[in-house]
Amino acid sequence: MNKLGPIPVGGQNPVRIMGILNTSPESFYRKSIKHGRAIRETVKQMENDGADFVDVGGMSTAPYLSTLVSEKEETKRILDAIKHIQNASNLPISIDTCRSSVANIALEHGADIINDISGLKYDKNMISVIEKHRPSLVLCAYGQSSIKDPIAQVRHLLKQSITIANNISKNNIVIDPAIGFFRKTGKNPFFSKIKTDWATRDLNVLQNLSSLNLGLPVLVSVSNKSFIGKILNKDPQDRLHGSVAAEAISVLNGSDIIRTHNVSQTKDAILVAQKLSKQIRKGL
Numbered sequence: 231m232n233k234l235g236p237i238p239v240g241g242q243n244p245v246r247i248m249g250i251l252n253t254s255p256e257s258f259y260r261k262s263i264k265h266g267r268a269i270r271e272t273v274k275q276m277e278n279d280g281a282d283f284v285d286v287g288g289m290s291t292a293p294y295l296s297t298l299v300s301e302k303e304e305t306k307r308i309l310d311a312i313k314h315i316q317n318a319s320n321l322p323i324s325i326d327t328c329r330s331s332v333a334n335i336a337l338e339h340g341a342d343i344i345n346d347i348s349g350l351k352y353d354k355n356m357i358s359v360i361e362k363h364r365p366s367l368v369l370c371a372y373g374q375s376s377i378k379d380p381i382a383q384v385r386h387l388l389k390q391s392i393t394i395a396n397n398i399s400k401n402n403i404v405i406d407p408a409i410g411f412f413r414k415t416g417k418n419p420f421f422s423k424i425k426t427d428w429a430t431r432d433l434n435v436l437q438n439l440s441s442l443n444l445g446l447p448v449l450v451s452v453s454n455k456s457f458i459g460k461i462l463n464k465d466p467q468d469r470l471h472g473s474v475a476a477e478a479i480s481v482l483n484g485s486d487i488i489r490t491h492n493v494s495q496t497k498d499a500i501l502v503a504q505k506l507s508k509q510i511r512k513g514l
Contacts, residue, residue, distance in 0.1 A: 232401050232447050234366045235322030235342035237282050239404060240447030240486045245500050248283045248324060248489040249276035250453065251315075253307040254290045254299070269311055270318035277319045279494040282487075283343065284319070286311045287326035291347050293413045293421035305332050312339050324368065328420065330355035337363040347411060347420055348372045349391030361397055368449055369395065370406040372422050380431045381441045384408070387422070388444060404447045404487060407435045410455040432457040436476065439484035450480040451489035453496075470495065478503040 232240045239246050251272060273284055288307035289299050308325060315323055324343035325336040330353045333344050337359070345368040350356050352372070360367065369391040377383040384407045395403060409432045412422045424431060432455075439448055452458065458472040459465065470492055477488045478499040490496040 232404070234368070234402075234404050234447070234487065235283060235324070237322060243486070245481050245485065245504060246282040246487045247280060247493055247497055247500065248285050248449070248487055249273075249279075249281035249321075249493045250285050250287070250451075250489060250491050251276075251311065252287045252290070253311050254288055254304075266310075266314070269314035273315050273319045273321060276493045277321050280497040281321060281493045283324050284315060284321045285324040285326050285343075285345055285489060286315070288332065289327070291326075291328075291411075291418065291420035293411060293416035293418065298418055301329050301331050304329065305335055308332060308336050309339060312336060312341060316340060328352040328356065330359045334359045334363070337365055342366060343368065345406075346370065347406075347408065349387065350394045351391065352419070357394055360395065364398065364402075366402040366404070367395060367398060368404045368406050370411065371408040372411065372420075374423060378426070380412075380426075380434045381438050383424075384435060385442060385444065388442070392444070392446075400446060404449050405442065405444060406449045406451065406489075407439070407442065409435065409450065409452050410457070429457045429460045436480055436483060439480065442484075447486040448484060449487040449489055450477070450485040452476045452480060453490040453492060474499045482507050 231238055276284055288304040322342040324345045325341045326345045327333050328346045328348040343366045347370045349369045349372045371384045371387040373387045375383050375386055377386055388405050412424045412431050413428050453473045454466045454469045458469045462472050474495050477496050481500055481503040488496055
């Protein structure tokens with residue numbers, strides 16, 4: 231059985247929801263940035279709205295932003311958030327970081343999951359931290375390859391990360407096709423460089439999620455992302471309806487976990503999508 235933290239995922243389990251909580255003032259989606267008491271209130275609301283996990287970020291990794299902060303600052307933000315979450319909720323805590331020192335301290339303070347947008351490739355010491363603490367993992371597609379087909383490229387990059395995590399049980403690994411992180415150029419090191427149009431790439435991957443076929447649960451994070459803005463010609467704060475539509479379709483296309491800023495709205499959309507997908511499979 232696959233699990234993310236203590237929660238069973240994939241297979242016949244319900245589609246799970248991971249709520250996003252950012253402590254980084256640099257984040258592209260301002261509404262997700264919380265500090266102090268607001269963290270406690272937000273996490274309580276996420277739990278009430280049906281979130282299964284909370285994913286905490288201490289540094290934005292949006293490719294088009296210059297958002298690098300020191301490891302000390304990222305760690306400070308993460309630890310403060312963990313403290314507030316643990317005082318307010320029983321939700322399993324995921325930490326969105328690709329830095330081993332941040333991951334190590336977060337795991338020592340009770341985090342359950344490491345969500346590494348570099349798939350364990352950015353920091354060579356990350357795998358040692360993972361093998362020491364044995365958390366669940368979200369591995370994102372990341373790296374350089376000459377493969378033009380986006381699905382083949384994602385599969386190739388994810389297989390590399392799975393190989394790095396060879397000593398970790400696959401029952402504790404979830405994969406993420408890294409929507410929004412494949413670009414021609416970027417302002418930080420946390421993106422994968424491609425020569426083709428990034429929005430077309432993201433749409434192609436989302437349309438073909440079932441083709442990833444790596445035998446692991448799939449997490450999709452599309453909430454308020456750039457491809458939605460490109461389709462709708464809207465800023466992040468106005469992408470709610472587009473986000474929920476993309477999330478529901480991602481579920482129909484094979485996603486097992488949705489990472490989102492909009493837990494309540496996403497929960498409703500996923501419940502409807504699941505009901506419809508079951509009817510479709512039954513031939514109704």
